[in-house]
Amino acid sequence: MIHLGWFLGAGFGIQPWSEKGGDGLWTGSNVTDWMKPDIYVDLATSMERAGFDYILIEDTAMVEDSYQGTAETSLRRGFMAPKNDPMPLVPLMTQRTKHIGIIPTASVIQYPPYLAARLFATLDHLTEGRVGMNVVTSVTDRVAQNYGYAEHFEHDERYLMAQEWVDVVQQLQGSWKPGAVLADVWNAVYADHTKVQPIDFVGKYFSSRGPLNTIPGPQGRPPIASAGGSEAGRDLAARYDDTMMSLSKSVEEMKEYRLDMRRRVAVYGRDPDAVKFLFLVTPVIAETDAEAQEKKKAMAAARLSDASIEYNLWNMSYTSGGRIDFGAIDPDTLIRDIDFSRQNGENSSVAAIFQNSADLSLREVVATSYQITDLGLVGSPDTVAARMGEIMDEVGGDGFLFYLPTTRRNMAEVADGLAPALRRRGLIRDGYSGTTLRENLLEH
Ligand SMILES: Cc1cc2nc3c(=O)[nH]c(=O)nc-3n(C[C@H](O)[C@H](O)[C@H](O)COP(=O)(O)O)c2cc1C
Known part of the structure; x- marks a missing residue:
């Protein structure tokens, strides 16, 4: 089965809107309504209808001024600012759906591990097991400065921080052992205190005593996603990811990437089949080829x-x-x-x-030059569906992450044009067999 994801690349920010930028047509009321829940709820219901595994919500937290030494372009064009915190969107998007997973972004410099562990446990409860965590290290000095650092750490050191960060988060999320919650009304015992222990983590970058002050959600430790393609990024993903998003510009590169990553995952004693690699694509769909x-x-x-x-x-x-x-x-x-x-x-x-x-x-x-390509996925829904199947056969798996402007037209082309064509060919799911994001990811 081909796994599918949608990259909400503008995060909970201003969605494509500007005529001059070439995205003006079909952008509806994005410029005034991006901060309201509606388009994100529409996205979630549309992609669930399409059978997607998840929606990945980007996040960054700065008003960038590195281009020409001023924030003028960022603000005039609305590039990466304004942007709301993505976390409150998650339960809104799952409230109107039953199966699709939502993966918001958590940067290791924006969320202290205890805050992240507690937030994602809370979201796991609120979504009934449909949240995942996109672990990023943040990109520019301005983000780091907003969170109290003089400048950002060097690239590879960020990934060492990220490793420590995920380790603390997961230890906290495991600080209530199985059987800790008794909820025994008759004997008035809520929890077995012997099964809830501090973690006493003291690391180079983070420390936390624990235990977490909430109980594990349906997934226990919500699935981890990341996209870092460098050596350090791949190492982080090999240790922890349940799904990884990859930038590869040809079928050959995709194949190499996946083989390389599966080898790295196995080195850490993990099952490569339990990690789903989704390749970014920008398909071009229309009525006819x-x-x-x-x-x-x-x-x-x-x-x-x-x-x-x-x-x-x-x-x-x-x-x-x-x-x-x-x-x-x-x-x-x-x-x-x-x-x-x-x-x-x-x-x-x-x-x-x-x-x-x-x-x-x-x-x-x-x-x-394109960071992400269409991989030849240009044509009618049926043509694109057929080519997607061929590519996956050549690569060996696992799926695609669509990176299209989030407009209702693009949602319809994918959910009501392409997805039925893929389904007719038996390439994607026809209904969900599980209920949690992890179960979606593990479906064959
Ligand atoms: C699909 C995708 C989503 C990403 N989302 C974010 C994000 O929300 N916030 C962020 O700071 N970086 C994000 N990144 C950047 C990655 O975390 C990472 O920095 C990038 O892929 C480069 O990897 P490298 O530093 O290992 O070379 C994203 C990258 C990709 C491909």
């Missing part, structure tokens, strides 16, 4: 607009950890002449943008 090809051409042309170029340069600056201002580099500079040594952000995402482009100019890369 010809219309989809036209749509793809129009999208490529839109990348040449000033608004799109500004966005891509802004995004490169953000992705470098805010350490390289691509707005200050002459666009005719060759990539080989750009000093990448200062980058301290999403290393593997930067690598994906500048892959095989040493001899190109920055201008050319901005116009033509």
Whole structure:
């Protein structure tokens, strides 16, 4: 079975809205209503109808000013700000659904481990076992500074922090042993105190005494997700992930990525089949193959607009950890002449943008390079469904993470066009066999 996820890439933030940015059509009232629950509830019900495993909610917490040394572009265009805290959205999205999992993002520098352990145990109860945790290390200095650090830690050290963080969170979530809760009304005994113990964790970055002051939710330790593609990121995922999201630009790369990760998971004594690797894709769907090809051409042309170029340069600056201002580099500079040594952000995402482009100019890369590709998934629902099946056969599993602008049109194309075509081919689930997110992920 192909597992499916939807990446709510703008988080609980302003959803695609701007005509000039090329996303204006079909964006409804996103610009005024992004902070209301409706579109997220629609997304959850639509993707559950489609049979998705989960929705991943991005999060960042800063007003970025690394592009041209000012927050002007971020605020004028609404790039990554404003953004609400994603956690309260989770129960709203599960209240109107019964099966789909919701995975909000928790950064190790934004949530102290005790707060995270308690919050996710609470969400596990409120969602009846449908929450997961996207563990990230945050990307730029501005986020770190909002949480009391002078600047962000170096890339690989962040992952050491993340390892310690997940370890403490999971120890806290395990601090009530099985059988601790008796809820014995007749004898007036709520819990067996011998089964609830402190963890007394003292680490390099975090300390926590424990035990947690709430009881384990239906999943005990909610599933962990992450996306770090660097060595350090892959190591974190191999230790803890139940699902990993991957940036791979070709079927060959996908295959290598999955094999590499499955080997790493096994090294930690874990079962590779228990980790689901979802590959980011941006499919282009239309009524007919010809219309989809036209749509793809129009999208490529839109990348040449000033608004799109500004966005891509802004995004490169953000992705470098805010350490390289691509707005200050002459666009005719060759990539080989750009000093990448200062980058301290999403290393593997930067690598994906500048892959095989040493001899190109920055201008050319901005116009033509994609962090995520459509992998040839361009066509009518039936064509795209067939190709998805072929790709999964070649890669060996496990599924796709859709990264499309969150508009109701895109939701309909996927939930009511593509998903039925996939289902007709027997490639995705027809109804859910389990009730928790972990059970969704383990379904064959
Ligand atoms: C699908 C996906 C979702 C991500 N979500 C977030 C997020 O919500 N917040 C964040 O700070 N970083 C997020 N990231 C960035 C990753 O945590 C990580 O920094 C990035 O994949 C680069 O990995 P690397 O640093 O190991 O090279 C996301 C990346 C991907 C591919």
